[in-house]
Amino acid sequence: MKKTLALALALTMALGLAACGGGDKPQPPASSNPGSSSANPAPGGSTAPAANKDKPLVWFNRQPSNSSTGELDMDALSFNGDTYYVGFDANQGAELQGQMILDYITANIDSIDRNGDGVIGYVLAIGDIGHNDSIARTRGVRKALDTAVEDGGAIKSDAVGINADGSATAVKDGKLTIGGKEYTVRELASQEMKNSAGATWDAATAGNTIGTWVSTFGDQIDIVASNNDGMGMAMFNAWSKDNKVPTFGYDANSDAVAAIADGYGGTISQHADVQAYLTLRVLRNALDGVDIDTGIGTADDAGNVLSPDVFKYVDAERSYYALNVAVTADNYNDFLDATVTYAPVSNQLSTDSHPTKSVWLNIYNSADNFLSATYQPLLQNYDDILNLNVEYIGGDGQTEANITNRLVNLDQYDAFAINMVKTDNSASYTAILNQ
Numbered sequence: 512m513k514k515t516l517a518l519a520l521a522l523t524m525a526l527g528l529a530a531c532g533g534g535d536k537p538q539p540p541a542s543s544n545p546g547s548s549s550a551n552p553a554p555g556g557s558t559a560p561a562a563n564k565d566k567p568l569v570w571f572n573r574q575p576s577n578s579s580t581g582e583l584d585m586d587a588l589s590f591n592g593d594t595y596y597v598g599f600d601a602n603q604g605a606e607l608q609g610q611m612i613l614d615y616i617t618a619n620i621d622s623i624d625r626n627g628d629g630v631i632g633y634v635l636a637i638g639d640i641g642h643n644d645s646i647a648r649t650r651g652v653r654k655a656l657d658t659a660v661e662d663g664g665a666i667k668s669d670a671v672g673i674n675a676d677g678s679a680t681a682v683k684d685g686k687l688t689i690g691g692k693e694y695t696v697r698e699l700a701s702q703e704m705k706n707s708a709g710a711t712w713d714a715a716t717a718g719n720t721i722g723t724w725v726s727t728f729g730d731q732i733d734i735v736a737s738n739n740d741g742m743g744m745a746m747f748n749a750w751s752k753d754n755k756v757p758t759f760g761y762d763a764n765s766d767a768v769a770a771i772a773d774g775y776g777g778t779i780s781q782h783a784d785v786q787a788y789l790t791l792r793v794l795r796n797a798l799d800g801v802d803i804d805t806g807i808g809t810a811d812d813a814g815n816v817l818s819p820d821v822f823k824y825v826d827a828e829r830s831y832y833a834l835n836v837a838v839t840a841d842n843y844n845d846f847l848d849a850t851v852t853y854a855p856v857s858n859q860l861s862t863d864s865h866p867t868k869s870v871w872l873n874i875y876n877s878a879d880n881f882l883s884a885t886y887q888p889l890l891q892n893y894d895d896i897l898n899l900n901v902e903y904i905g906g907d908g909q910t911e912a913n914i915t916n917r918l919v920n921l922d923q924y925d926a927f928a929i930n931m932v933k934t935d936n937s938a939s940y941t942a943i944l945n946q
C-alpha cells in the first residue's frame with residue numbers, strides 16, 4: 512500500500528516537474544520540508560501536518576509587552592519553539608536621535624534661537640504613549656536636550672500638552688552649555704498624535720497640531736521633533752519647511768530623506784532593510800529546519816550573512832534587534848531609497864533546498880507611513896528572495912479584530928508574521944493559533 516502511494520507520488524512529481532518547464536519553480540518532495548503544513552502533507556502520512564500552534568511565528572515592529580510598564584510578554588515571545596520578535600534597538604536609536612538634534616543645535620547655535628529670547632524652544636510629536644519605540648524616542652530627545660525628569664529611575668515620557676511657562680512636571684527646562692555660553696531649552700509642547708478613531712502615530716493629526724502650536728508660540732519654536740517621519744513630514748510640509756525650522760523624525764522613509772535637501776533636519780534609519788529580512792528569515796529557517804542563525808550570523812548556502820554592526824540577538828528575549836544609523840545632511844545621499852534590500856542578504860535562495868512556503872502576515876495599519884512606504888515594500892522584495900509566498904493583510908490601525916477576523920484558513924499557511932495594534936494583545940492571536 513505504502514509502496515503504491517510512494518510510486519504514485521513519484522509519478523505526480525515527475526509530471527509536475529515536467530509541467531514546470533514553462534518557468535514555474537519546481538517543487539521538491541514535501542518530505543524534505545520539516546515544517547510542511549497540511550496544504551503540502553508529507554508522503555505516506557509519515558509526518559503529520561504541523562498544528563497551527565506549532566508553526567513558526569514571528570512578531571515584528573510591535574513587541575509583545577505591557578503597554579504601561581514596557582515589560583516583555585514572554586508567554587507570547589516563547590509561544591512555541593519557533594517564535595521570535597524582530598524589531599530594532601529602541602534605546603540605541605533614541606540616543607542617536609537625541610544626539611542628532613543636539614549636534615544640530617551645537618553646529619547652528621548662532622542662528623537657532625529665532626526670536627533671540629535666550630530660550631531654545633522645541634515641540635514634540637509623540638506617536639503612541641503605550642508603544643515602547645515611541646516612549647524610548649521621547650526619552651532620548653529629553654535626555655539629550657536636558658529636559659528629562661526621572662521618576663523611579665526612568666525618564667518620564669508623558670506628553671506635556673502646552674508648557675508655555677516651563678511649569679510642566681513631566682519635563683524641566685534644560686541647560687545646555689555651548690561655546691562656553693549657557694542656553695535654556697524648553698519643551699514648549701508635546702502631544703500624542705492620535706486621531707478621533709483611535710489610530711496612533713497619526714500624521715494628519717500632527718499636520719493639524721503644528722498649526723495650533725504655531726498660533727500659540729509663533730517664533731518661539733526653534734526646533735520640531737517627532738517620534739517618526741510620518742508625523743515629522745506632515746509638520747514639515749504644513750509649516751516648518753516654509754519657515755525654515757529644522758524638523759527631525761525617525762525611520763528614514765524615502766520622502767523624509769529626500770526632504771533633507773530642502774531643510775528637513777534629519778532622521779534615523781532603523782535599518783528596516785535588515786528588519787524586513789530578519790522577519791522573513793527566521794520563518795524560512797524554522798521551515799527549513801536549520802539552525803536559526805543561518806543567513807543571519809552564519810552565511811547560508813547562497814552567501815547571505817549579516818555583520819554584527821547591523822543587528823543583535825538577545826536570546827532571553829527571543830528577539831532580534833536591528834541597529835540604527837543617523838541620516839543627516841552629511842550622508843543622506845546613501846539612504847534615498849528606503850525600499851532597496853540590504854546587499855549582504857540579497858542573494859536568491861534556491862527552491863531545491865528552500866521550497867516555496869506560505870506565510871500569513873499582517874501590517875497593523877495600512878495607513879502607517881513607515882510600514883506601508885518602507886517596511887512592506889522591503890518584505891515584498893525579500894519574500895521572492897526567500898521563496899516565501901506571503902499573504903499581506905492590512906489592518907485599520909485601530910482594532911485588533913479587524914485583523915484577527917482575517918486570521919482564517921490557517922491550514923493554508925506554513926508560518927505567521929504578526930504586527931499587533933496594541934502590544935498587550937498577543938493573546939488575541941495566539942488564542943486563534945491554539946484552536
Ligand code: BGC
Pocket residue numbers: 572573638644712738739740741761762879880881882
Ligand atoms: C516606526 C513608526 C511606526 C511604528 C508602527 C515604529 O517603529 O518608527 O513610524 O508608526 O513603528 O508600529
